[in-house]
Amino acid sequence: MDPAEENTSKTLDIYRDTWVRFLGYANEVGEAFRAQVPVSFVRGTYAVATVYVTADAVDKGKKAAAAHGDNPGRTARVAAAVVDTFVWQALASVIIPGFTINRVCAASLRLLAGTTKWPLPVRKWTTTAIGLSTIPFIITPIDRSVDFLLDASVRKLYHEDEKEK
DSSP states (O other): OOOHHHHHHHOOOOOHHSGGGGGGGHHHHHHHHHTTHHHHHHHHHHHHHHHHHHHHHHHHHHHHHHHHTTTHHHHHHHHHHHHHHHHHHIIIIIIIIHHHHHHHHHHHHHHHHOOOOOHHHHHHHHEEEEHHHHHHHHHHHHHHHHHHHTTHHHHHHHHEEEEOO
């Protein structure tokens, strides 16, 4: 096998490096469209994002299990991989961005109602456009903030366990 090809196959993460990653943003799209669609649709987008988060956590657990074989501490390392991935993804892909887009859209709709005489459908579509256009700008800051939060808290527990072994 070509070394470049081998490196690509080793590092390709279907949940982070392919189109599948966009499933993690489903709830943000749902929040942006909240003013346009039934609440059940928005809840459905959260279900899609939650399935993505869970699948990524399970995948990281399987990879950790394969990497640690039958070594002592395998169960703890697999559990740490699953928990870390699930918590990170839940915060960075679902909870914080969903809340952020929800608040941006709510504030936009309120601001447009107070400052324009646009008809309600125009205000709602404008709010949706603002919400959708906000998504690319919040991803990196939220990801970095969640990394910082986990590095300063929960990840210290995992790394202490690794140092002891």
